[in-house]
Amino acid sequence: MNTKTLYCILILLLGCLLFSSLSLAAQGPARPIIDMHQHARFKVWLQDNGEPWPRLCFPKPCESLPAMAKEGEDILRITLEMMEKHNIVKAVVSDENMEEVWRWQASAPEKFLAGGGTFNPYETDTLELRRAFEAGKLQVMGEVGAQYAGVAPNAPILEPYFAMAEEFDVPVLIHCEGIGGGGHNFNLEAGHPLLLQEVLYHHPNLRLYVENAGWPFLEEITALLYRFPNVYADLSTITWIIPEQAFYTYLKGLVDNGLGKRLMYGSDQMEWPEAIGIGIERIRAADFLTEEQKRDIFYNNAARFLRLSKEEMTRHRGG
Ligand SMILES: [Zn+2]
Structure with missing residues (x-):
C-alpha cells in the first residue's frame, strides 16, 4: 500500500x-414513552397441547403469532426488556392479585405505578383497597373492569371506588367499551361510554381515563371528552388486538375530532409482552399523525395527566 x-x-x-x-x-436524547396500561401476571394460559395461547385477536376467525412468554416468569422479564428497548420510563401496572402487582413494582420501583381496582365488585374488599391507598402502596385506582362482572360504571356498587379515587386524588382506569375477553358475565351494554356521565357529575374532581378510548363508540367518547376535560383515554389493546385498519380508522377519527391532546399510549400486554412493541410500531407508522401528535400520545399527554414534576420530565428526556 x-x-x-x-x-x-x-x-x-x-x-x-x-x-x-x-x-x-x-x-x-432518547424519546421517552409512558405506558398507561399494563398487567402484572406470572402465569401464562396454556392450551390443551401444553403450549401457551397465542396473542388474542378479534374478530374471530383470526390468527396471531405464538406467544413469546412460554412460562409465567417470562412475562415480567420480557416486559422489562421491551420497556428498556422502547425507553418506557413509566408504566401503570395493575391486576387482580395485588401481591403480584407489588412484585412487579418492586422489579423497577422508579418506573411502575401500582394500580388496584376490581374485576368483580361483588367480591373485591374495598376496605383492603382503602388501606393500601392510605399506606401509599397504590398510586392508581384501576383497572376497574367491573364490566366483566356485568356491572355498568354508574351502578351504585362502584360508587365507593370513585369516591375513594377522588378522596386520594389518584387517576382511575376504567374498562368501558365494546370489546373484552372471555367470561359469560361480560356485558357489552355496560361498556357504553355515556354511562360515565352520571359518575362524572357525581365526582367532578375525578381524573378518569377510559381504556381503548371506548372503542368502537367514537361519537360517544367524543361527546364525553368534549364535556369533561378531566377525562382522558388510552390507546391500549386496540393497538394490537383488532385489525390494523380498524385501529387506524378509530385513531384518525379521534384525532380529526380534535382529541389528540387527550390520548395516551398503553399496551395492555397481559400475557403477551410482545404487544408492547407491536402497538408502539403501529402508532409510529400512522402516516396521518404528525411527529408532535405522536409525542403527545407517547408521552406528553400522560405526563400532564399524571401531573409529573418538571424534574421528573427533565430526567425522562435525558436532561
Ligand atoms: Zn387491561
Whole structure:
C-alpha cells in the first residue's frame, strides 16, 4: 500500500466518524414513552397441547403469532426488556392479585405505578383497597373492569371506588367499551361510554381515563371528552388486538375530532409482552399523525395527566 492510498483510507475513516457522530447528535436524547396500561401476571394460559395461547385477536376467525412468554416468569422479564428497548420510563401496572402487582413494582420501583381496582365488585374488599391507598402502596385506582362482572360504571356498587379515587386524588382506569375477553358475565351494554356521565357529575374532581378510548363508540367518547376535560383515554389493546385498519380508522377519527391532546399510549400486554412493541410500531407508522401528535400520545399527554414534576420530565428526556 503506498502513502497515497493510506492517506485516502484515513480521510475516509475520519469522514465516517464525523458522519456517525453528527447523525447521533441529530437524533437527540432518547424519546421517552409512558405506558398507561399494563398487567402484572406470572402465569401464562396454556392450551390443551401444553403450549401457551397465542396473542388474542378479534374478530374471530383470526390468527396471531405464538406467544413469546412460554412460562409465567417470562412475562415480567420480557416486559422489562421491551420497556428498556422502547425507553418506557413509566408504566401503570395493575391486576387482580395485588401481591403480584407489588412484585412487579418492586422489579423497577422508579418506573411502575401500582394500580388496584376490581374485576368483580361483588367480591373485591374495598376496605383492603382503602388501606393500601392510605399506606401509599397504590398510586392508581384501576383497572376497574367491573364490566366483566356485568356491572355498568354508574351502578351504585362502584360508587365507593370513585369516591375513594377522588378522596386520594389518584387517576382511575376504567374498562368501558365494546370489546373484552372471555367470561359469560361480560356485558357489552355496560361498556357504553355515556354511562360515565352520571359518575362524572357525581365526582367532578375525578381524573378518569377510559381504556381503548371506548372503542368502537367514537361519537360517544367524543361527546364525553368534549364535556369533561378531566377525562382522558388510552390507546391500549386496540393497538394490537383488532385489525390494523380498524385501529387506524378509530385513531384518525379521534384525532380529526380534535382529541389528540387527550390520548395516551398503553399496551395492555397481559400475557403477551410482545404487544408492547407491536402497538408502539403501529402508532409510529400512522402516516396521518404528525411527529408532535405522536409525542403527545407517547408521552406528553400522560405526563400532564399524571401531573409529573418538571424534574421528573427533565430526567425522562435525558436532561
Ligand atoms: Zn387491561
